[in-house]
Amino acid sequence: MARDYRRGTPIRASQKRKQNRSCVWWFLIGTAFGVLATNILSARHSDTSGSPETAAKPATETEKPHAAPNFRFQEILSDTQVDIGDSAPPPPPPAPRPPPRVEPNKPAAKPQTAAPAASTPPDDTVKPRSGTYVVQIGSFGRQADAERLKAELALLGISTNIQVATLSSGRVTHRVRTGAYASKQEVEKIRAILRKHGKDSMVYPIK
Structure with missing residues (x-):
């Protein structure tokens, strides 16, 4: 070993x-x-x-049989059925008709009348006699202006009249005059009063 x-x-x-x-x-x-x-x-x-x-x-688990559905539709319908009865409810009464409308009587048509033609105001003067004198204080195209002057002269104690005349041009004039006076002395006396109150005047002899 x-x-x-x-x-x-x-x-x-x-x-x-x-x-x-x-x-x-x-x-x-x-x-x-x-x-x-x-x-x-x-x-x-x-x-x-x-x-x-x-x-x-x-x-x-899948092989378990499904429970049969419980159909209670008929039972619900039988519970909810309402007994209508043999007769239906009466129909509602008809609505009342409104009363007929009464129209007021229309006023009868007035017959148309023709409008009166425009007339010239009447001449309120007295035609003076020949051999006298007329004093004119104013001449206006509007009658209202002539009426105003006539009222002013009446306050002075002078009586006047309005003469309506148509000129050759076709214009209408309203003349405010006083008279007639027989003598020139009366004419001058009236003109003096007019001048005192600031009024002009013209003298027209009547032939």
Whole structure:
């Protein structure tokens, strides 16, 4: 037997120990793999055995018969039916008619009468006799102006008249005159009164 002179132990004894140790390690590793494989197989078996049950559950659930629908439509209709009776309610009375409209009597149309033609105011003068004098105080196109002057002269005590004359041009004039006077003295006396009150005058002899 060879010896290890440095350590002083035989070489074969050490090799046998190493072989024994390696066999123990391989045994332990094989045992561990066997246990692991057994656990994996048992776990797969439990999964496969449980899955059919879970898969069968929806099938059993779907296979449950549906409850028959409860149709109560006829019962509801029978409960809600109203007994109308043989006779219908009487119709409502007709609405009262409004009284006939009475139109007021229209006034009879008045016959149209022709408007009176415009007439010239009457001449209220007395035509003086020849040989006398007439004093004219004013001449106006409007009769209202002539009437106003006549009223002013009446306040002065002078009696006048309005003479309406148509000129050659066709214009109508209203002349305010006083007289006739038989003498020039009477004429001058009247003109003096008129001048005193700011009135102009003209003398016309009557032939």
